[in-house]
Amino acid sequence: MKKFLTMVFFSLLVIGFFAGFSNFGVPRIEPAPPPVEEKLDLSAMTMPQFVALGEKLFKGKGTCTLCHSGVGGRAPLLGKSAVVAAARLKEARYKGEAKDVQAYLLESMVKPSAYVVAGFGKKGTQDAESPMPDVSAGSIRMNEAEIAAVIAYLQDLAGVDISVKIPEGAGDAGEDSEEDSGGRKPFSSAAEIIEEMSCGACHKVADAEGETAPDLRKLGARRGKAHIRRSILDPNAEISQGFEPDLMPPDYGEQLFAKELEMLVEYLAGLK
Numbered sequence: 001m002k003k004f005l006t007m008v009f010f011s012l013l014v015i016g017f018f019a020g021f022s023n024f025g026v027p028r029i030e031p032a033p034p035p036v037e038e039k040l041d042l043s044a045m046t047m048p049q050f051v052a053l054g055e056k057l058f059k060g061k062g063t064c065t066l067c068h069s070g071v072g073g074r075a076p077l078l079g080k081s082a083v084v085a086a087a088r089l090k091e092a093r094y095k096g097e098a099k100d101v102q103a104y105l106l107e108s109m110v111k112p113s114a115y116v117v118a119g120f121g122k123k124g125t126q127d128a129e130s131p132m133p134d135v136s137a138g139s140i141r142m143n144e145a146e147i148a149a150v151i152a153y154l155q156d157l158a159g160v161d162i163s164v165k166i167p168e169g170a171g172d173a174g175e176d177s178e179e180d181s182g183g184r185k186p187f188s189s190a191a192e193i194i195e196e197m198s199c200g201a202c203h204k205v206a207d208a209e210g211e212t213a214p215d216l217r218k219l220g221a222r223r224g225k226a227h228i229r230r231s232i233l234d235p236n237a238e239i240s241q242g243f244e245p246d247l248m249p250p251d252y253g254e255q256l257f258a259k260e261l262e263m264l265v266e267y268l269a270g271l272k
Contacts, residue, residue, distance in 0.1 A: 042145060042166050047152070050166050054153025057146050062135060063249055064150075067201075067212075074202075074212045074247075075132065076117045081105065082158035088115055093127070102163045105151045109135045109142075123209050131210060133198040140198075187260050190267030197252065205271075213247060214240045221272040229265050232256075 042050070058064045067075035085101040088094055096114030098104040107114050112130035121127030135142050142150070145167045152164040187193045191206060200208020205216040219228065230237055235248035253261070 045166060047162060047166065050149055050164075051152050051156045051162070053146075054149035054151070054156075057142065058150050058153055061146070062140055062142060062150060066247060066249060067132070075120055078154060078157070080158050081108075082155045082160045091115070100163075101160075102151060102155075105154055106147065109147055109150070123211055131201045133201060138196050138198050186257050187263075190264050193256070193260055193264050197255070202247070205268075214243060216268060217271055219271050220269040223269075225265050225269045228268050229261070232261065232264065 045053075064078070068078050070077070082101055082105065085104040089098060089101075089104055094115045096104070096107045096111060098107045098114070104115075111134070112132040113128070116125075116127045116130045118127050120130070122129045122131050133140065136144075136147065148164050148167055152162050155162045155164065187196060194200060194206050194208070199205055199216075200210050202210040202213035203216045204210055223231075227238075233253040235250060235252075236245050239245050256264070
């Protein structure tokens with residue numbers, strides 16, 4: 001009887017320890033909304049300030065430098081994009097509707113498959129389809145004023161005259177955004193998360209054929225849930241062989257609600 005009570009006491013002690021550790025020792029994943037639309041008071045903004053805003057968006061919210069950089073060669077460098085645009089408009093492969101450089105830059109951001117630089121298209125499409133997402137949708141979701149600021153920055157970066165006009169009345173931009181009215185609706189499935197977060201632009205996953213990041217189609221056979229979760233929250237914690245650091249955005253833990261994160265982890269862990 002004494003041994004039985006000892007075992008019961010020890011079992012309760014172990015259970016209590018793990019319960020306490022799981023509640024207080026493991027950091028909580030708090031749900032957080034995605035980055036909100038920046039309040040743009042453009043009524044008194046000068047063009048240099050507008051260009052500076054474009055640079056901030058280009059390197060921040062737009063996540064443009066994740067692909068358009070010298071690391072990995074995943075997308076064309078954009079330092080002279082406003083210079084070469086005129087020539088691309090005349091190419092036979094161009095299938096868009098832009099008539100000038102400004103319209104071309106806009107189109108390249110919201111309809112990137114209108115013209116794909118040779119060698120940078122999705123595999124198997126003969127450079128007819130771009131892996132780049134529409135920056136006005138998905139996880140980036142820039143508004144018109146933000147896109148205009150990025151175009152102004154690209155023109156300034158290329159050293160050409162800035163043709164963009166600072167939008168009038170844009171001081172109200174973002175005030176009626178979905179985020180400000182109570183936050184976006186949670187994603188309903190892992191497939192929706194993968195599509196909205198543009199995971200397939202880099203990874204092979206679901207029906208996507210990205211080539212610049214690890215293949216996730218059988219991830220669950222190689223990695224457990226804890227590793228997958230950490231890779232999403234801290235992508236530089238462990239870099240897969242053959243890939244460069246800083247390729248994956250580090251803020252998915254802020255963009256995804258806690259339930260969405262776990263839904264994605266469950267899905268990836270089940271790919272075997």
